[in-house]
Amino acid sequence: MPGSDLPSPDGLALSGQWQRLVSTWVARRDLPLEADAGSVSVRFDHPEARRKITLAFTTARKELLLVLITDDRYLTENQIALAAAAANAWNVERLAPMLSVCNLGGAGPAYLSGIRTLPLACALSRPAFHAMADRWLEEARELFTWCHREFRL
Numbered sequence: 001m002p003g004s005d006l007p008s009p010d011g012l013a014l015s016g017q018w019q020r021l022v023s024t025w026v027a028r029r030d031l032p033l034e035a036d037a038g039s040v041s042v043r044f045d046h047p048e049a050r051r052k053i054t055l056a057f058t059t060a061r062k063e064l065l066l067v068l069i070t071d072d073r074y075l076t077e078n079q080i081a082l083a084a085a086a087a088n089a090w091n092v093e094r095l096a097p098m099l100s101v102c103n104l105g106g107a108g109p110a111y112l113s114g115i116r117t118l119p120l121a122c123a124l125s126r127p128a129f130h131a132m133a134d135r136w137l138e139e140a141r142e143l144f145t146w147c148h149r150e151f152r153l
Contacts, residue, residue, distance in 0.1 A: 069114035
């Protein structure tokens with residue numbers, strides 16, 4: 001399609017600019033950043049839930065920006081059913097971010113993860129992306145506060 005690689009007058013195309021948008025958001029919030037060729041992660045303290053939370057930004061199938069929200073805890077065997085019930089309750093009540101129990105049957109221990117997605121085909125202005133990322137940060141706090149308060153996870 002002619003001109004499809006031209007910048008949008010309304011914002012930056014996520015497909016080529018998501019790492020820069022994440023980096024400027026992280027710098028504005030003065031949070032520590034870890035980055036490699038395919039991902040950007042930011043980790044912050046969350047005293048209300050007595051844990052650290054990580055937002056990891058990456059892509060999937062060259063179609064989606066994924067925001068994976070995890071805490072610094074793994075689930076014990078006796079917490080997995082409770083975590084699945086928590087994920088079900090959260091997803092019925094709120095849905096966003098979607099909560100999952102991850103790594104079941106994997107080599108490492110299971111853990112809780114919130115997931116947000118955004119199509120890479122969309123274009124956002126820097127302020128719009130920063131506002132959305134601020135919301136994801138707040139959702140991460142709400143998610144793990146809720147898991148801790150309601151289910152002691």
